[in-house]
Amino acid sequence: MYTVILYAHILSAALSIGPFFVLIPLVNRIRESDTKSLSGLVATFRSATRLVMHAGHVLVATGVLLVWLGPWPWYSPWILMTLAVMFSSVFFLARAFSPVLKKFAEPEADQSALAEKLKRSLWIYIMLLLLMLWFMVDKPTLWQ
Structure with a gap:
C-alpha cells in the first residue's frame, strides 16, 4: 500500500509543478494577443491553475499518509520546512493568479x-x- 501512495504522491507532485512550465509561453502569448483570443488564453491559464490546485490536494493527502505510515517523525526538519513553504505558497497562490x-x-x-x-x-x-x-x-537534515 505504501508504494501505491508513494506513486500517487509523485504523480501529484508532477501535476503540481508541470503545468506551470507550460504556462510560461502562454503568458507570452497573453501579452501579445488580441482581445478576441485573450479570453481563451486566460481561461486556459485558469484551468491549469485549477488542475495544480487539485493535484496539490492529492499531494498533501498522500504526503500525510506517507509520513503517518513511514519512518519519519513529523518534527523532521525536511517535513517542517516543506510544511512551512507549502503553507506560505498556499497564501501566495491565492493572491498571485486569480486577482x-x-x-x-x-x-x-x-x-x-x-x-x-x-x-x-x-x-x-x-x-x-x-x-x-x-x-x-533530498530530505536534508537542517538541524538535529
Whole structure:
C-alpha cells in the first residue's frame, strides 16, 4: 500500500509543478494577443491553475499518509520546512493568479503589465514548488 501512495504522491507532485512550465509561453502569448483570443488564453491559464490546485490536494493527502505510515517523525526538519513553504505558497497562490486573471476582463487593463505580473508570479511559485520538491527528495537534515 505504501508504494501505491508513494506513486500517487509523485504523480501529484508532477501535476503540481508541470503545468506551470507550460504556462510560461502562454503568458507570452497573453501579452501579445488580441482581445478576441485573450479570453481563451486566460481561461486556459485558469484551468491549469485549477488542475495544480487539485493535484496539490492529492499531494498533501498522500504526503500525510506517507509520513503517518513511514519512518519519519513529523518534527523532521525536511517535513517542517516543506510544511512551512507549502503553507506560505498556499497564501501566495491565492493572491498571485486569480486577482490578476480577473483584471484582464477590465476594459482599461494594461495587458502587458498584467502578463508581466503573471510571469513573475509563475517563476516565484515554480521556485517555491522546486524548493518543496528538494526537501521531499533530498530530505536534508537542517538541524538535529
